[in-house]
Amino acid sequence: MGHLRYLTAGESHGPGLTVIVEGLPFGVPLEAHDINPDLSRRQGGYGRGGRMKIERDLAEIRSGVRHGITLGSPITLLIENRDWANWGEKMSVEPIDAEIPPVTKPRPGHADLAGMIKYGTNDLRNILERSSARETTARVAAGAIARKFLSELGIQIRSRTARIGSVPDEPELDPSKPSTWPWDAVEASPVRAITPNQAEAMVEEIDSARENGTTLGGIFEVVAWNVPVGLGSHVHWDRKLDAKLTQAIVSINAVKGCRDRSSLRKRWRARS
Amino acid sequence: MGHLRYLTAGESHGPGLTVIVEGLPFGVPLEAHDINPDLSRRQGGYGRGGRMKIERDLAEIRSGVRHGITLGSPITLLIENRDWANWGEKMSVEPIDAEIPPVTKPRPGHADLAGMIKYGTNDLRNILERSSARETTARVAAGAIARKFLSELGIQIRSRTARIGSVPDEPELDPSKPSTWPWDAVEASPVRAITPNQAEAMVEEIDSARENGTTLGGIFEVVAWNVPVGLGSHVHWDRKLDAKLTQAIVSINAVKGCRDRSSLRKRWRARS
């Protein structure tokens, strides 16, 4: 087996998303039901917008698996955009006769402005359709394949929300035994908190933030166990595991924020 | 723009083929009709087998293009396997109840035997479905996108059959002016010969070989013009253009042969 690699594709309101995962060995059990729960988890979350209800994301395996077992060949996943019917003209692959009014107002903190200048387009839709949280759906699907493969080797990966706003983390978790943490409670919680108390406090803080027209930051924790010692390497900068994980995380649009927004705003004002 | 990269996926008798091409810039005109003629050309050829008639390959663009113009984002192409309906059980992605008899007889000169040993499977179908000429369809589709992009820069690429068996090459072509060669004649010829005389002689030789139950080798020529001087690089082994082109060509299964088959057969006999 070589190393795993993958490409994701698909616009936010295009026909759908595609991901090809190359490098998985022969013989791993894999079915759509190994992937779809992760897609559902991505769509959960207290206070998520309306689109999440439109789309019940489902992955269709189109290659690389036969009779429920991987073939060692590239795995294709298709995920339909269920709202596509409403976007056929605006997002038509083919040229159309109609005039579509361009989207022209770049949002701060997004790729909009840089993209417009780089591509020389006056229609933001040409940028925002790909620079979109929807793209992470394809990455979640690819990740579900990796997670399934790792589970065959006994490696488990779980995640939880450790903090939202001012709600503190649960102090009683034994960090030496993450496998004993109440992960079912996390999965059942609308905010992925590890106790009902924490969940309740988080929901309250979200409600209050929404009333005040603001948003909240937070901390999530991803835990893996049964991981062999020495993954990654200390010998060359681009093989270091922590640096690679950080790249993957920082590449998610919504994961970044600014600790001191007022300072950012001040800086932006100064620039204009 | 970064460099172009792509992944192909799909089994020979699975639901279809997929290719994601990443790295094309924004603003290139691209429609399915830029790709489909190359898929048809791949399916032509005098003496091709029955499958070629089943499948009229057509590419569907699923991402990366809006209103006929590339978005700079990854381009997905889907190509259905039209014969898929007949293979639903043998090649089912999901587990099935029925017992499918395994394919157990490895063909010499193929990946069959090495694949069976490597994967520990007794069903050759697990190997041959991917180690198949069908896979080149996805590469031809990816190549058509590259060709379209290059044509926007004025670069033209053409190919022809220079020799089949003992039929010699046409001597009268002016090598300094490939743009003046009769490429329409090549496209019209069942063997992609550049003159009717050459075509006729090639067809005769093929017919005769078929009668004798043997096959023929040949030479094809790929020509590009308006190419900027200095593509590739002499400074590091893995940036040399001739070496990269050779890798791409040798990665095509059918392109390799053995000049002295009797010697090969003798060697194989010696091993067993």
Next chain:
Amino acid sequence: MGHLRYLTAGESHGPGLTVIVEGLPFGVPLEAHDINPDLSRRQGGYGRGGRMKIERDLAEIRSGVRHGITLGSPITLLIENRDWANWGEKMSVEPIDAEIPPVTKPRPGHADLAGMIKYGTNDLRNILERSSARETTARVAAGAIARKFLSELGIQIRSRTARIGSVPDEPELDPSKPSTWPWDAVEASPVRAITPNQAEAMVEEIDSARENGTTLGGIFEVVAWNVPVGLGSHVHWDRKLDAKLTQAIVSINAVKGCRDRSSLRKRWRARS
């Protein structure tokens, strides 16, 4: 020109460091004096240990440059380890007769323990010689080449210490005009502060921390200007500039810390 890539090599107490930088175009003015100031800057810093005084790092260009101009070919830099004479036996490349006592006590927060287990060695020196801040010297040298190339395109890169411990950042910097900031003051400051007041406060805090046997965190800022809009890309996760920069930064050993050390210590205690 393709993309730039580089490999660094060299143990902390071996004969020296080597870096090969591949991908720079032909025609860039480059001499050792373009690289050495960056090596010196790396060796500065208030309160740095004794080794920094031993080594005045100097880069020797061994390839890729002719008459002060890059050739487009790979550039080799050698940086001697000036202390090598004292390490000839402990770090001998060749087998030696003497018994060298192994280093056996892994340091927390380092690659020591994981490395020992991964490699099955009982001598930590086999790990720590490469997992060392010394390795960054080679990266600084590679970075100096990149910086020189970028400066030919008008792109400027500067850095400063924005915070150390509780000393706040200077509030009066105009974020819209980094080119006007007093960079000479930064270069002259032992802590790379942008004003003498800030520098004085930082030095005091460092002295006080040292007396208390503890260390301090901080924030550094790297600023670039004249950068073209749209570097990186929003279209695929592994082309995003912020994520790539983060990987590069997190790959530096000393750059990572733990906001809540007492919690970390508690966790570690819980594990043992």
Next chain:
Amino acid sequence: MGHLRYLTAGESHGPGLTVIVEGLPFGVPLEAHDINPDLSRRQGGYGRGGRMKIERDLAEIRSGVRHGITLGSPITLLIENRDWANWGEKMSVEPIDAEIPPVTKPRPGHADLAGMIKYGTNDLRNILERSSARETTARVAAGAIARKFLSELGIQIRSRTARIGSVPDEPELDPSKPSTWPWDAVEASPVRAITPNQAEAMVEEIDSARENGTTLGGIFEVVAWNVPVGLGSHVHWDRKLDAKLTQAIVSINAVKGCRDRSSLRKRWRARS
């Protein structure tokens, strides 16, 4: 262990060659005497030019090895150019005062002309110093490291000259048992022939070609045994072993020729 990668550097008449090999695991015995015989073999050959006598290439290991054992870290090899003393001014890394007359006559079949146009230089030396057979020295050194590693796994690699000019291959070799072939005879032969008879005939043909002011083509054979079944992969074009080997071989300048030189010459004449 990840995959092996390496960068080579060094001009033909510069201070020397450097190669960094990254990805070798910890614990492989490696000393200069594992590398130098391969460098000597590269310098052998009946009828090689004068330079081969000047340079007795010797590799110095500068990193990645301690006490004769690899550390898992990048391995640096330096190979001095022994003729460097005579080239200090022409190939000075630093700017010089003297005027060096440029080399202005591009050789057919070389990178000279394309390089001059690409780089916009009128001094061919800026191209030919890197586009030179000398560069393969660094690759041979890197290959010697790989060969040593493979030999630890029981894999053996040997090569011989199968044909030169019209001298036929030895018919009596048992292709099923390459380990029994007389490899010592090959190493002793000035043309790396496998029998004295074949060697004598080849030497005669070379002498005769030299007298006639022409050159000869040939065929070499590289054989490996104890190789595990299934190296490479059939699942994606860029993982196919035959294609990767071909890229590596075709990237060697001298390995390519033209079967029908008169036709090439005719074509070139037609172009001008």
